[in-house]
């Protein structure tokens with residue numbers, strides 16, 4: 001009996017704390033279980049009592065200590081967060097973020113402390129590590145994270161691989177421009193053997209969906225990614241590859257203490273609605289500085305997308321300024337090569353031409369620098385603070401409203417510092433910033449008030465570069481609203497009304513999708529500044545109602561609702577701007593798709609834009625007795641419904 005009692009006592013944790021804690025989300029949709037087993041920390045998540053995330057490892061190793069094994073619990077703390085957030089540049093104008101908070105504080109075998117903070121709302125789990133200042137140590141390198149994501153064996157994946165480093169155009173990869181595969185098995189190796197970039201979407205059979213990403217990434221950490229899958233560990237957090245940024249800077253991040261890692265986020269649901277409608281990337285972050293001026297969001301023309309490099313000349317830019325004026329657009333984006341093909345000396349004349357027509361200029365820059373072989377110019381203007389501020393001073397004097405900074409050097413903390421420095425300096429000079437050839441922005445729409453979008457996707461330029469991209473345009477368009485574009489603005493540069501993707505609309509790639517498909521992408525793809533791919537000839541050769549639509553379509557939204565869809569097959573969603581709903585859908589399947597559209601309440605009058613079976617576009621006025629409408633979308637076709 002005494003021996004039995006002794007054995008029982010030994011099984012109790014020495015601290016007397018239970019080694020497992022379960023919390024539910026406010027409405028009970030999700031539940032999180034955090035447990036310590038044999039000195040290792042795990043978390044698991046259920047949605048509607050079905051397991052979506054199996055016990056998955058937490059912990060990390062620093063340059064000084066191991067916080068992944070031989071851990072013991074010190075404290076559990078629970079609290080609640082209830083906040084109203086407003087947004088100006090994402091999918092919605094507000095969110096009511098209510099989350100239950102669990103903080104698990106642990107110590108390692110040397111008695112050193114750390115905390116894992118979990119926030120669980122009804123559609124997201126977020127967690128991060130809090131590193132205290134504990135003794136003399138005031139800084140630390142994180143050498144490795146054990147942070148992992150183990151999904152049930154029935155799971156299929158919607159992932160895009162991490163590229164090899166220092167390959168591709170002028171050795172400018174990785175730049176989040178690889179292909180997605182839909183409904184792939186977990187155990188197939190990634191294309192390049194380097195795992196996958198965020199965000200990562202998973203379908204857990206009929207139980208539901210999980211979208212994994214991260215947010216609150218700035219100069220204090222690197223951007224992370226997922227490793228390849230392993231049956232024992234699932235997917236783990238990986239740091240950037242050593243070769244990124246031309247080998248400069250470390251893969252491992254470092255921070256001053258006390259510090260915190262970025263938030264890792266899992267959006268979970270029985271359906272895809274939480275995936276499309278989540279605001280978690282922005283609910284967890286704070287504005288880093290105040291805007292120096294009120295930034296005006298809007299639309300732009302840009303010649304480069306169809307007319308390419310030779311169009312960076314004075315006359316062609318004037319034609320695109322004329323186009324912006326004819327469309328009522330706020331901006332002209334003057335892309336790579338302006339410094340050589342027009343010249344710094346003549347730019348004031350071009351700016352004056354724009355100003356007289358009520359159009360304000362944006363200019364393109366390369367970020368590099370020493371991290372690739374890019375010769376598209378200007379180069380070496382944004383990488384160094386002394387040169388950069390001098391350039392930005394000139395831009396402000398010239399009335400330039402924004403810069404597009406291209407060709408970045410990967411995901412190391414070194415590069416994150418440069419993103420933040422460019423944004424912060426640009427704000428000092430009243431400039432908005434979009435990034436191209438770049439990383440996924442992680443909460444930046446809220447963190448940096450002059451950040452207005454990133455590419456980080458195989459964007460419209462690829463349709464011009466190759467027919468294969470045109471052939472798969474619809475497939476990709478049905479992925480982005482569920483994956484890439486749901487966690488961040490996506491500067492796609494689309495809505496092409498040319499039939500052929502060259503200057504004279506008679507050669508180059510052939511567009512496979514309908515005109516209404518193209519209009520629909522202006523609603524489906526969300527970015528607060530839209531550089532549309534319209535060309536001057538579209539004023540004559542595109543249907544008038546398409547041009548009128550493009551004059552009117554907003555770039556900012558107050559609300560989003562997924563109406564229907566499946567990534568890779570079709571999507572139908574509704575966005576509200578003010579008191580009007582814009583419903584847009586596209587079909588990537590090979591068959592006509594008949595849907596009964598359940599319109600937002602009160603939608604009775606509007607205009608219906610539809611591609612027919614031959615992909616001929618039409619527009620008609622509709623009046624509804626009820627809020628459902630049967631429609632058929634042609635393969636490669638689109639639909640848009642605009643409330644009037």
Ligand code: CA
Pocket residue numbers: 177436437455459461
């Ligand atoms: Ca690109």
